Amino acid sequence: MSHALGIYRLQQADSRIDQTNQRLQEIRAVLENNSLVQAVRSRLEASEAALKEAEKGLRQSEATAQAQRIKIEQVESSLYGGRVQNPKELRDLQSELTALKRHLASLEDKQLEAMILLETTREQQQTTLKELRQAEAQVISQNSSLKSEQDTLLSNLENLKAERAAIQNAISADILQKYELLRQKKHGLAVTTVNEGACDACGAGLTPAQAQIARISTQLFECPTCGRILFSN
Ligand SMILES: [Zn+2]
Numbered sequence: 001m002s003h004a005l006g007i008y009r010l011q012q013a014d015s016r017i018d019q020t021n022q023r024l025q026e027i028r029a030v031l032e033n034n035s036l037v038q039a040v041r042s043r044l045e046a047s048e049a050a051l052k053e054a055e056k057g058l059r060q061s062e063a064t065a066q067a068q069r070i071k072i073e074q075v076e077s078s079l080y081g082g083r084v085q086n087p088k089e090l091r092d093l094q095s096e097l098t099a100l101k102r103h104l105a106s107l108e109d110k111q112l113e114a115m116i117l118l119e120t121t122r123e124q125q126q127t128t129l130k131e132l133r134q135a136e137a138q139v140i141s142q143n144s145s146l147k148s149e150q151d152t153l154l155s156n157l158e159n160l161k162a163e164r165a166a167i168q169n170a171i172s173a174d175i176l177q178k179y180e181l182l183r184q185k186k187h188g189l190a191v192t193t194v195n196e197g198a199c200d201a202c203g204a205g206l207t208p209a210q211a212q213i214a215r216i217s218t219q220l221f222e223c224p225t226c227g228r229i230l231f232s233n
Pocket of ligand 1: 202223227
């Protein structure tokens with residue numbers, strides 16, 4: 001296989017891979033940028049943040065109530081432990097205990113509120129998650145033709161990549177490097193054909209001598225105008 005034929009085939013494979021990737025990108029954009037899905041997704045993010053807040057709130061109110069219970073136990077043990085005998089001190093401890101218990105009741109109310117809030121928030125998050133799945137399913141069914149095109153393209157892409165790898169194996173490293181560099185500079189098209197005596201990419205005409213070289217040379221011949229490698233059969 002001549003050098004030019006080898007990289008011409010590589011170019012064909014790369015061009016098809018590029019086209020496939022571009023179409024896949026378009027399809028992905030349509031499937032992902034659906035406004036309904038986006039709206040539900042952002043509501044889900046908000047409800048997940050609210051759920052985290054509610055969990056934190058409950059943990060804090062549990063800890064506060066627990067600390068209050070410990071304080072109560074300490075006062076109770078002073079009050080009933082027998083070490084304090086003085087009636088005034090006992091009365092003071094008793095009224096402190098009453099105050100601590102009253103406050104505990106309000107802390108427990110808050111804890112209950114936090115539990116209810118957590119429950120509500122969790123339900124909301126679950127509901128929104130279901131809505132997101134429904135919205136996604138709706139988009140998929142609306143775009144079922146796109147989805148099946150996507151599947152086909154993805155499997156084509158695998159085949160193209162395998163095909164490309166096989167072609168690449170037959171090309172020497174220095175030519176491959178030249179090709180890759182040229183492809184970067186020339187918007188993906190490094191190799192083109194000679195069409196009716198002209199470069200198919202830029203349209204510049206070749207002299208009969210240049211066309212002859214492009215046809216028979218075993219060396220790579222570049223278009224004198226655009227610099228792309230010319231393949232002529
Ligand atoms: Zn050209």
